[in-house]
Every structure is written in structure tokens, then in C-alpha cells.
Amino acid sequence: MDKQILTFTLNGEPVQLEIEPHLTLLQVLREELELPGTKEGCGMGECGACTVLLDGKTVNSCIFPALEVEGKSVMTIEGVADAKRGLHPIQKAFVEHGAVQCGFCTPGMVLSAKALLDENPKPTEEEIRNGIAGNLCRCTGYLQIIEAIKAVSNQL
Amino acid sequence: MEEFINVGKRIPKLDAEEKVTGRAVYIHDLKFPGMLYGKILYSPHPHARIKGIDTSKAERLPGVKAVLTGNTIPPVKFGFYKDNVPLKAGKVRCCRDEVAAVAATDPDIAEEAIELIKVDYEILPAIFDPEEAMKEGALLVHEDHVGGKEKKPTNVLNLPWRFTAGDVEQARKDSAYVAQDRFRVTWVNHCCMGTSGCVALFDPKDNLTMYSITQIPSLAQKDYLGALSAMGLKEKKVRVIKTMIGGGFGSKLDTYAFEYIAILLAHKTRKPVKILFSREEEFFATSPRQPAIIDIAQGCTKDGRLTFRDIRMILDNGAYTSWGATTPSVMMMPISSLYQVPNVRYVAKCVYTNNTYSQAMRGYGNPQATFAIDSQIDTLAEMAGIDPLDFRLRNSNMPGEITPQNFKITTCGLKECIDAVAQKLDWRQNRGRRNGRGLGMASMIHVGGGARVYNSDGCGTIIKIDDFGTVNVITGATDMGQGADTVIAQIAAEELGVRVEDVVVTHTDTDVCPWDVGAHASRTTFVAGNSARGAARRVKEQLLEVAAKSMGESPEHLDIRNRVIYSKIDPEKKTPIGKILRAAHYAAGGRMMIAEYFYDPPNENLDPKEWKGNLSVTYAYGTHGVEVEVDKETGQVKILKYVAAHDVGRAINPMLLEGQVYGGVAMGIGYALTERLILKNGKVVNPNFLDYKMLTAKDVPNIEPIVIETNDPFGPFGAKGIGEPGLVPTAPAIANAIYDAVGVRIKELPITPERVLAALKEKEQG
Numbered sequence: 001m002d003k004q005i006l007t008f009t010l011n012g013e014p015v016q017l018e019i020e021p022h023l024t025l026l027q028v029l030r031e032e033l034e035l036p037g038t039k040e041g042c043g044m045g046e047c048g049a050c051t052v053l054l055d056g057k058t059v060n061s062c063i064f065p066a067l068e069v070e071g072k073s074v075m076t077i078e079g080v081a082d083a084k085r086g087l088h089p090i091q092k093a094f095v096e097h098g099a100v101q102c103g104f105c106t107p108g109m110v111l112s113a114k115a116l117l118d119e120n121p122k123p124t125e126e127e128i129r130n131g132i133a134g135n136l137c138r139c140t141g142y143l144q145i146i147e148a149i150k151a152v153s154n155q156l
Numbered sequence: 157m158e159e160f161i162n163v164g165k166r167i168p169k170l171d172a173e174e175k176v177t178g179r180a181v182y183i184h185d186l187k188f189p190g191m192l193y194g195k196i197l198y199s200p201h202p203h204a205r206i207k208g209i210d211t212s213k214a215e216r217l218p219g220v221k222a223v224l225t226g227n228t229i230p231p232v233k234f235g236f237y238k239d240n241v242p243l244k245a246g247k248v249r250c251c252r253d254e255v256a257a258v259a260a261t262d263p264d265i266a267e268e269a270i271e272l273i274k275v276d277y278e279i280l281p282a283i284f285d286p287e288e289a290m291k292e293g294a295l296l297v298h299e300d301h302v303g304g305k306e307k308k309p310t311n312v313l314n315l316p317w318r319f320t321a322g323d324v325e326q327a328r329k330d331s332a333y334v335a336q337d338r339f340r341v342t343w344v345n346h347c348c349m350g351t352s353g354c355v356a357l358f359d360p361k362d363n364l365t366m367y368s369i370t371q372i373p374s375l376a377q378k379d380y381l382g383a384l385s386a387m388g389l390k391e392k393k394v395r396v397i398k399t400m401i402g403g404g405f406g407s408k409l410d411t412y413a414f415e416y417i418a419i420l421l422a423h424k425t426r427k428p429v430k431i432l433f434s435r436e437e438e439f440f441a442t443s444p445r446q447p448a449i450i451d452i453a454q455g456c457t458k459d460g461r462l463t464f465r466d467i468r469m470i471l472d473n474g475a476y477t478s479w480g481a482t483t484p485s486v487m488m489m490p491i492s493s494l495y496q497v498p499n500v501r502y503v504a505k506c507v508y509t510n511n512t513y514s515q516a517m518r519g520y521g522n523p524q525a526t527f528a529i530d531s532q533i534d535t536l537a538e539m540a541g542i543d544p545l546d547f548r549l550r551n552s553n554m555p556g557e558i559t560p561q562n563f564k565i566t567t568c569g570l571k572e573c574i575d576a577v578a579q580k581l582d583w584r585q586n587r588g589r590r591n592g593r594g595l596g597m598a599s600m601i602h603v604g605g606g607a608r609v610y611n612s613d614g615c616g617t618i619i620k621i622d623d624f625g626t627v628n629v630i631t632g633a634t635d636m637g638q639g640a641d642t643v644i645a646q647i648a649a650e651e652l653g654v655r656v657e658d659v660v661v662t663h664t665d666t667d668v669c670p671w672d673v674g675a676h677a678s679r680t681t682f683v684a685g686n687s688a689r690g691a692a693r694r695v696k697e698q699l700l701e702v703a704a705k706s707m708g709e710s711p712e713h714l715d716i717r718n719r720v721i722y723s724k725i726d727p728e729k730k731t732p733i734g735k736i737l738r739a740a741h742y743a744a745g746g747r748m749m750i751a752e753y754f755y756d757p758p759n760e761n762l763d764p765k766e767w768k769g770n771l772s773v774t775y776a777y778g779t780h781g782v783e784v785e786v787d788k789e790t791g792q793v794k795i796l797k798y799v800a801a802h803d804v805g806r807a808i809n810p811m812l813l814e815g816q817v818y819g820g821v822a823m824g825i826g827y828a829l830t831e832r833l834i835l836k837n838g839k840v841v842n843p844n845f846l847d848y849k850m851l852t853a854k855d856v857p858n859i860e861p862i863v864i865e866t867n868d869p870f871g872p873f874g875a876k877g878i879g880e881p882g883l884v885p886t887a888p889a890i891a892n893a894i895y896d897a898v899g900v901r902i903k904e905l906p907i908t909p910e911r912v913l914a915a916l917k918e919k920e921q922g
Contacts, residue, residue, distance in 0.1 A: 037178020
């Protein structure tokens with residue numbers, strides 16, 4: 001298959017690369033662009049470990065065709081912390097509230113939390129639970145993650 | 157009480173920042189120059205003869221560097237029984253059997269090559285029911301496996317899990333009430349979010365480096381050395397390097413075919429070979445928790461004192477034998493020692509079938525046994541007309557008790573746990589309504605001070621301190637997310653009088669780290685913690701010795717607090733430790749500040765005849781209480797309130813401890829209500845998260861942890877283990893609450909709405 005040119009914004013910076021058209025966004029991020037922070041937990045869009053933000057909304061990058069991000073803006077976990085200000089408040093809260101154990105679901109979880117709070121800075125507990133319902137976590141039982149997101153929303 | 161600067165504090169996990177920024181490196185993220193990708197071809201049949209394998213097309217595919225089959229590999233054997241080989245020749249015995257493997261330059265080519273391998277099978281009849289498989293004349297899974305006195309061919313493994321105390325028959329006769337039931341539990345998967353994988357590579361001298369996610373680096377090293385030896389590579393070295401582990405829960409307490417296949421491919425190709433499981437493989441080719449059929453009888457006196465416990469257990473071993481076949485030895489623990497019961501009889505049989513083979517999973521048999529025991533305690537209490545709360549209090553374990561299995565109970569907060577749960581649920585007020593809402597509770601005992609499963613239960617620590625006061629703690633322990641790194645840092649820092657920020661924990665490399673038997677049995681905080689504390693004490697002595705000279709004070713008058721060495725008798729005399737360290741290193745005849753300590757707890761192996769012995773230095777107790785609402789129309793069970801009280805000795809880090817409890821309970825609720833790996837004719841038919849129902853953030857109820865601190869005299873700063881306890885009593889607590897709500901006793905996990913409905917219907921029809 002002929003390669004195609006893909007142009008999009010990645011973590012605030014323009015990116016252009018040639019890719020095979022069948023690649024998923026996850027493959028492009030991890031393999032072509034060498035950004036391994038986005039994880040593959042199932043490859044079927046069921047666990048949310050591969051969550052990234054596309055124009056601010058969450059997508060499961062493992063089943064998302066890379067060419068569909070043409071002209072759009074993608075944020076991965078590598079783009080969440082600020083080079084100058086350090087960790088994003090959500091990341092800080094995850095650290096401080098014990099929301100991280102093995103950490104494999106964490107990048108996706110942080111991005112789902114970000115999408116939620118960007119749209120709804122004062123979510124109820126139920127809205128928080130809905131907001132991260134697509135991100136499976138086996139270690140934490142979710143409660144400290146929910147607590148962390150609540151803590152950030154109280155600061156906002 | 158002594159005031160601590162590190163212990164008891166809610167200190168964030170040391171690697172949390174790496175993880176929230178996506179910088180943590182997992183096995184999935186590893187790449188080496190020239191690395192090849194391995195793929196495995198599995199048998200689609202549960203039992204078949206391999207008549208021939210044609211690999212020629214796969215071998216010709218550009219990019220394929222090696223193709224292996226059972227006939228082309230050296231005789232590597234693995235597993236607890238050494239009844240498994242990396243690639244099967246002659247016969248396959250379950251649907252996850254590995255029959256061929258390839259290494260190729262990219263994963264897609266490897267996948268394509270696998271599809272090009274043609275295997276000619278002669279399908280054989282198979283056996284899936286362990287009770288059928290136990291019968292005389294049953295089809296044999298391993299024809300050459302013999303057992304019993306006559307050494308007759310059998311599917312029953314030669315593992316004599318049998319325990320007797322007192323006289324069960326007499327006690328049964330003397331009991332005022334006897335309950336008899338059959339419980340069943342099925343397979344569940346660990347569901348580690350990071351799938352399994354490894355990278356194997358050989359140096360030019362045939363020494364192996366294994367990048368791994370094992371929970372048992374030192375024992376895995378031994379397993380791999382055995383494989384090298386079978387490959388004709390004698391006197392070679394094995395180095396195991398752990399990456400970040402994407403969840404363990406016991407799944408990595410053994411070594412598996414995929415690891416040996418990676419080693420064989422790497423040796424054949426002389427390239428690094430990576431094997432990484434897909435989620436589907438993770439579901440069907442890793443080893444789940446054991447299914448069991450549990451026949452149980454318990455009796456009590458008129459006033460509700462337990463008289464006996466009699467259990468026969470049948471475990472579906474699957475086609476091969478991993479360490480999982482030793483879970484009945486841990487089941488023995490609650491069977492002999494949960495509540496005070498003088499007469500105990502227990503027999504467990506592990507039976508070969510053509511199903512997948514099971515392994516360790518958080519609780520190691522304890523959740524299965526406790527489900528049966530503590531569900532039936534409610535039945536017995538009802539027969540005796542006693543509130544199950546009072547029944548449990550009356551039979552509660554006590555400090556100083558010696559149990560029928562010769563466990564020496566040091567501290568025991570079980571009564572406090574039961575009371576705390578009752579109070580939180582307003583038990584006396586709210587129980588026994590039978591209006592669709594109900595309360596239930598269940599308790600647990602688990603090893604909390606190591607577990608002498610092997611001849612050693614030890615863990616080593618090396619501590620060195622650099623010029624600037626950075627404390628390098630090099631531990632044998634394994635962190636798989638639970639926070640071992642942080643707890644060890646807190647313990648070492650506390651002992652040394654420094655802050656956690658001053659400590660760097662290294663726990664990843666067998667070339668560097670001391671020996672340890674592994675992250676199992678909730679032993680890490682206790683054993684690795686005591687080890688770290690011992691090493692810290694020794695290095696502190698060295699530091700004070702050097703300081704004594706330069707400060708003109710005798711060492712016993714010196715102490716360290718917050719990185720300052722000070723005199724206890726003359727507060728004016730103080731020096732920052734950095735200054736002392738530099739003086740030590742730069743002085744003529746200088747010395748390093750370095751110490752090691754190997755802690756092997758004073759616990760006992762169970763004696764192999766009677767299975768008695770003080771397995772653990774101390775025991776962890778807990779009680780869970782739950783309020784449920786059962787929808788009589790749909791059979792849906794909703795958890796309204798969940799309380800988890802645990803005797804933890806001391807909470808070294810309350811935040812991480814709560815994380816263990818929350819995570820354990822969530823896993824336990826899944827075990828109780830939603831999770832099951834469904835096998836049809838030996839094949840896993842739900843190998844994905846759509847059909848395997850792990851709890852999501854919407855499903856987990858709020859959980860209230862209650863921490864009971866009994867300050868165990870043997871624990872590091874009083875701590876006991878808490879890794880597994882969180883899920884042990886969850887299922888029976890929920891089952892008991894369902895009974896209280898609607899009057900039906902569900903004896904099979906998971907308690908699905910279908911099962912609740914069926915039971916309600918049966919009850920209605922009388």
C-alpha cells in the first residue's frame with residue numbers, strides 16, 4: 001500500500017509524517033513517533049489505556065485510524081505536563097492521592113480526567129465515575145482516582 | 157507513642173510521577189537494536205495428537221528468522237511438577253498448548269508466519285469435569301502419570317493435601333447443629349492491565365539477560381538457568397532485569413512457556429527476542445485462579461461454639477501443574493484457623509483435566525476456602541438461632557492462641573474488626589429485615605508475617621550512602637505497583653533518621669539486588685521491610701562510629717534525626733550527615749558506608765506429614781461488612797455500603813494501605829458478582845473485556861476502610877502484610893448479605909442475577 005502524508009498537531013506542535021494508511025493512531029504514536037506513554041491494554045477499544053485527546057475529546061487510539069486525525073489536534077500523556085510549570089494539577093492530584101499503583105492505566109486515566117474537567121470543571125461524583133468509566137484499572141478500585149479528580153475540581 | 161518522621165505518613169508512591177507523565181518504562185516499551193518479535197501458535201483443540209507440522213511456508217516468509225516446534229527444541233521442562241514443555245510434541249492437552257513459535261523482524265510478519273504453519277491434528281476425546289476425571293478408568297490427561305500406593309495411572313496429582321486435628325467424627329456426633337453444603341467457585345483472570353511479555357537476549361558467551369515482569373526474580377533466575385542447562389548451556393549466567401510491572405496479583409509467581417520460547421528463539425537467532433501477549437492471549441494463555449468444588453460441613457454446640465470443620469475439596473488443575481497446585485496448602489490456613497475450631501479434617505485433590513491450568517492469584521486459595529467457610533457460618537448461626545455477629549464474636553481468634561495447625565497467634569485484632577464493622581453498619585438495627593435489603597459480614601485470616609513456603613523466606617537488602625547523604629536502598633523485593641518501593645524507603649529512612657526524599661530504591665536487577673523469594677504471601681512489607689530496617693541499623697552504626705571520632709563523642713550517645721547527627725547528651729554537638737560521609741570517604745584509610753542484611757523470619761515450614769507448623773511470624777485478620785439491595789424482579793445485587801476492617805499491625809503508609817484494601821475489595825466484588833472466565837470444551841469463550849466483566853468506576857461502591865493497629869512485636873515498626881487480605885472475605889460477606897436481604901443462599905460464584913433469580917424461584921416453589 002502506498003504511504004500517505006499525515007499532518008496534525010501533537011501536544012501543541014505541528015507534525016508531518018508519511019504513514020501506511022492502515023495504521024492506528026496508537027501505532028503512529030508509539031511506533032512512528034516514539035511516544036510510548038500511551039499504552040495498549042487490549043487493542044480493542046475496551047480498556048481505555050490508550051486514551052488520548054482529539055480536539056479535547058477522548059478517543060481510544062488503539063482502534064482509531066491515524067489518518068482521521070488529519071488537521072486535528074492530538075494530546076497524549078507526554079503533552080499534559082507543562083515544561084515550565086511541571087505536572088498538571090490532575091497529575092499532581094493523582095500522585096498525592098495514591099491514584100497510581102502499577103500505573104499502566106494511568107496515562108489514559110489522566111487524559112479522561114482532563115477531558116472531563118475541561119468540559120465540566122465541577123463534576124459530581126457520578127459524573128466523575130461516568131467520565132472514567134471507559135478506563136479500566138485493576139489495582140486501585142478507582143476510589144483514590146475519583147478522590148484525586150474531586151480534589152482538582154475543588155481547586156478549580 | 158514514639159514520633160515518626162516517615163512511618164505512618166501518607167507518602168506518595170516513589171514512581172508515581174514517572175507514571176503520571178507516561179515516562180515509566182514497561183515491557184511493552186522496550187526496544188533493542190535488531191530486536192525480533194516472537195509469536196506463538198496455540199492448539200485449537202483441548203486434546204489431540206500432533207500428526208505433523210509443516211513450517212516450510214512460514215520459514216520462507218521474508219523477515220522470518222526462526223521457526224521452532226516441539227520436535228526441534230531441546231528438552232526444557234518447567235512448572236511445579238515439571239510436566240510442561242515450552243512447545244508440545246506428540247500431543248496437545250489443552251487449548252492453550254503452544255505448538256510452534258516464530259521470530260521475525262516485525263510483529264505483523266510474525267503473525268503472518270504463524271498463520272502459515274499447518275498442523276495436522278488427530279482429535280482425541282477430552283475430559284473437562286474434575287469429578288469425572290477422578291473416576292477409575294477415566295481418560296488420562298498424562299498417560300504416564302501414576303499415583304496411589306499401587307502406582308496406577310491417574311489424573312489425581314500426588315499432592316497429599318490432608319490435614320487432621322482432633323476427632324471430627326466424634327465432634328459431629330456431639331454437635332447440636334451441623335450444616336452441610338457444596339460450594340463451587342470458578343476461574344477468574346488476574347486482568348493485569350499490562351499484558352504479559354519479556355525480552356530475552358544472549359551475549360556472545362551465551363549468558364542470558366531476561367527483561368521480565370516477574371514477581372520472583374531470584375526463583376525465575378533459577379528456572380531460566382535450568383532451561384539453559386537443558387539447552388546444553390552449562391555454567392552460564394542469567395541476569396533478570398525487571399521493567400515496570402503492569403500489575404501482578406500472583407500471575408507472575410511462576411515462569412511460563414512464552415518465556416522459555418523467547419529464550420529458545422533468542423538463542424537460535426542470536427538476537428534479542430520480544431514476546432508480548434495480546435489481551436486475548438492474556439485471557440486464554442495465562443493461568444487463572446483455581447476453580448474448586450468444596451464439600452463442607454461445620455457443627456456447633458447449642459450455644460454456638462464451633463465443634464468441627466470437615467472439608468473435601470476438588471480442584472481443577474487443568475492440563476499442567478504450576479505452583480498453583482500448592483494453593484490447597486494455603487486453603488488449609490482458614491480451614492484450620494479461621495475462628496476457633498478444635499476438630500478439623502481437610503482433604504484436597506488436584507485433578508488433571510483438559511482445561512487451562514491455574515496458578516496463584518491474590519489470596520492463593522484463601523478466597524475460595526473462605527467463601528465456603530464463612531458463608532456456612534451464617535447458616536450454622538441461623539440453625540443455632542444466634543445472630544451471626546455474636547456467633548463470630550463467640551468463636552473469634554484471640555491473641556496468644558495456638559491454632560490446630562500450630563499457628564502461634566501473636567497480635568489479633570479480629571474481635572475489633574468484627575465490632576467495628578457491626579458498628580458502622582448499625583448491625584443490630586438493620587439486620588434481619590428480609591425486605592430486599594440486607595447486611596452480611598465475613599472474616600479472614602491470612603499470613604501477615606511472611607510465609608515459609610520454601611526452605612527460606614528471606615530477603616536481602618544492601619544500603620549504601622553517598623557523599624551527599626543520598627541513601628541507596630538496594631532490595632531483593634519486587635514492586636509491581638503495590639508500593640513496596642515506597643514502604644521500604646519509609647522504613648529505611650525512619651531507622652536511619654533521614655527523609656524518604658533522601659532514599660533511592662533499586663529493586664530491578666538480579667546482578668545488583670540481593671536475593672529474595674519473591675512478592676507473594678503478602679510478605680514484602682514484613683520481610684523486605686524488616687530486611688531494610690536491619691540494613692539501615694547496620695549502616696547507621698557505621699555512620700555513628702565515624703561521626704563519633706570527628707565529633708568527640710562516643711557512638712552510643714549519638715543518634716540521627718532529619719539528616720543531622722546529634723549527641724543525645726550534649727545537644728550542642730551536631731553535624732549534618734553529608735559532612736561525616738565526605739570525611740569518611742576522603743580520609744586516609746577511608747571507608748564506605750555500606751551494609752547488608754538478610755532477614756529470614758523465624759517462621760516454620762509446615763511439616764510434610766501433618767501439615768502443622770507456624771507458617772508465618774504473625775497473622776493478618778480482617779472483617780468485611782456489606783449492605784446490599786437485591787432486586788427480586790431482575791436478581792440484580794446492588795452494594796449500598798461496604799466496610800473493610802483490617803488488623804494491619806501498623807500502617808506504614810495509610811494511603812498505600814487503603815489502596816491495597818480498595819483494590820482488593822474491588823477485585824473481590826468482581827469475584828463475588830461478575831467475573832468468570834467461561835470455558836466451553838476447554839476453550840475460553842470470553843477472552844475480552846466486553847464479555848469478561850471486570851468492575852468499572854461506575855460499578856465500584858464507596859468502600860470504607862477501617863484500620864486496626866495491633867502493633868505486632870515482630871513487624872517492622874509493628875506492620876503486618878496487607879496485599880491479599882482485602883479480597884479474601886468479600887464474596888462470603890456479599891453472599892451473606894444477599895441471604896439477609898431475600899433469604900436465598902447462593903453457593904456458587906459469581907453470584908449472577910440469573911443465579912439469584914433461579915434461587916428465588918426455587919424458594920418460592922418451596
